[in-house]
Amino acid sequence: MNICVAGAGYVGLTTAAVLAELGHSVCCADPDKHKIKGLNGGVIPIQEPGLPEMVQRNSVCGRLRFFHDVPAAIAGNDILIIAVGTPPSEDGRADMTYVKSVLDMAAGVMNGHLTIVMKSTVPPGTGDWADAYLLEKGIGAQEFDVVSNPEFLREGTALYDSLHPERIVIGAAHEGAAEKVYGMYDRLEGEVVRTGRREAELIKYGSNSFLATKLSFINELSRVCDAYGADITQVAIGIGLDSRIGHKFLGPGIGYGGSCLPKDVSALIGAAAAKGVEMPLLGAAAGVNASQPDIYVSKLEAELGELKDGTRIAVWGAAFKEDTDDIRSSQAIVLMERLQERGCAITAYDPVVAPVLPGVAWAGSALDAVQGAEALVLATGWSQFKFIDWKEVKARMSGTIVVDGRNMLNRKLIEEAGLRYVGVGRP
Numbered sequence: 001m002n003i004c005v006a007g008a009g010y011v012g013l014t015t016a017a018v019l020a021e022l023g024h025s026v027c028c029a030d031p032d033k034h035k036i037k038g039l040n041g042g043v044i045p046i047q048e049p050g051l052p053e054m055v056q057r058n059s060v061c062g063r064l065r066f067f068h069d070v071p072a073a074i075a076g077n078d079i080l081i082i083a084v085g086t087p088p089s090e091d092g093r094a095d096m097t098y099v100k101s102v103l104d105m106a107a108g109v110m111n112g113h114l115t116i117v118m119k120s121t122v123p124p125g126t127g128d129w130a131d132a133y134l135l136e137k138g139i140g141a142q143e144f145d146v147v148s149n150p151e152f153l154r155e156g157t158a159l160y161d162s163l164h165p166e167r168i169v170i171g172a173a174h175e176g177a178a179e180k181v182y183g184m185y186d187r188l189e190g191e192v193v194r195t196g197r198r199e200a201e202l203i204k205y206g207s208n209s210f211l212a213t214k215l216s217f218i219n220e221l222s223r224v225c226d227a228y229g230a231d232i233t234q235v236a237i238g239i240g241l242d243s244r245i246g247h248k249f250l251g252p253g254i255g256y257g258g259s260c261l262p263k264d265v266s267a268l269i270g271a272a273a274a275k276g277v278e279m280p281l282l283g284a285a286a287g288v289n290a291s292q293p294d295i296y297v298s299k300l301e302a303e304l305g306e307l308k309d310g311t312r313i314a315v316w317g318a319a320f321k322e323d324t325d326d327i328r329s330s331q332a333i334v335l336m337e338r339l340q341e342r343g344c345a346i347t348a349y350d351p352v353v354a355p356v357l358p359g360v361a362w363a364g365s366a367l368d369a370v371q372g373a374e375a376l377v378l379a380t381g382w383s384q385f386k387f388i389d390w391k392e393v394k395a396r397m398s399g400t401i402v403v404d405g406r407n408m409l410n411r412k413l414i415e416e417a418g419l420r421y422v423g424v425g426r427p
């Protein structure tokens, strides 16, 4: 199939590479000239395991090409995948500027039939709105279909998730349009869920909002564990053994971050409010998440006394989770900001994220970051932090407190090195 993917970000670039890998002819288009120039020179703008090799393989054989002239790239293809950002606007609802800009570009070059696949995460009703928008622009109803095909990949495992999807959701107004979109994925094995467009749009928001709620629930329960001296890791194992609940997403920590969970929670609340529906449960999940970094500040204060000007804290991790360079809505950054507000002198280290926060010193290694620190907080779960030499950490720190914000470190090794281990929801 001849496919144009609009957007060369996390989703667009991954989707373009995977569809080329599946044998399709793919143009990936993005108005960001710098990004496209880099991609044409083999520079991958994001950190995603396996992506550089897949892009290279498919570019060399001509199945994957990159363009900054988006309308020209759309013209002549029979499928257009929209994979542009839908960031939160001021009122929390999804900002549809970029989606609208792709529709405008497509409308200018449509010639023959175009199947427009909405892969960006968009509010319920967007498919209907896009139909109406194109009709208003004078495009005939027979010239296009708009199909909802939400994306469920996770950053850090994007290629695996795209090649082994648990489900492929296709929301279409009629069977022919759904079949066309399924044709892109017929070599994949995920369960195909065919729905109407609004249902597909809500499956996406519902999934991310449920995950966010599950995380806020376990984080809230970890606060109770802290209060009662119980171990949340044992509690989570026991809860998760109920197959109706499951173990995944029961890892307590610093709260959820990233470009999607926080934004999709507020976008769903906003979409519901637009129809007069309140979502107090989801609002509470967002509230728990917003206050989760404060739990860490309190833990530090419980160990060090009141944090004051110049208290030296080392923070390991800045990305919103491990194996990505994405810092959008990173709770690690939020924590650094809250510590800065109290006057702490922070030295941070992340294996891939470059300095991002004014006033925070950036170290070249995890060990350099702890030099002279009164306390260390692990904020992002990079696996390399598990294998650190704790005796060396102890030798370099001026204090002894290690706050394991992801409950992933080996407590015994830390204590044997003469350091004090403080976990989340652990006695």
Ligand SMILES: NC(=O)C1=CN([C@@H]2O[C@H](COP(=O)(O)OP(=O)(O)OC[C@H]3O[C@@H](n4cnc5c(N)ncnc54)[C@H](O)[C@@H]3O)[C@@H](O)[C@H]2O)C=CC1
Binding pocket: 006, 007, 008, 009, 010, 011, 012, 029, 030, 031, 032, 035, 070, 083, 084, 085, 086, 098, 101, 102, 105, 119, 120, 121, 122, 151, 152, 153, 154, 155, 259, 260
């Ligand atoms: N990042 C993720 O893990 C996931 C994201 N999503 C959703 O996918 C969508 C895209 O997200 P990301 O890839 O993270 O965004 P991103 O911000 O990484 O990339 C978006 C790209 O779209 C480009 N763009 C803007 N206007 C354009 C236009 N008119 N034509 C072509 N390209 C244009 C931008 O220059 C940018 O490179 C969002 O709706 C997001 O909610 C869904 C699942 C996973």
Ligand SMILES: O=C(O)[C@H]1O[C@H](OP(=O)(O)OP(=O)(O)OC[C@H]2O[C@@H](n3ccc(=O)[nH]c3=O)[C@H](O)[C@@H]2O)[C@H](O)[C@@H](O)[C@@H]1O
Binding pocket: 121, 151, 152, 153, 154, 155, 156, 208, 211, 215, 248, 249, 250, 251, 252, 253, 254, 255, 256, 257, 258, 259, 260, 261, 320, 321, 322
């Ligand atoms: O719509 C999206 O963009 C994507 O959002 C999430 O994927 P992602 O943001 O890449 O990250 P997750 O792996 O879901 O983690 C989200 C946050 O929750 C945190 N988390 C996750 C799991 C856990 O047990 N505990 C925990 O604190 C992570 O550290 C991270 O900050 C969803 O998992 C994807 O299915 C979805 O496609």
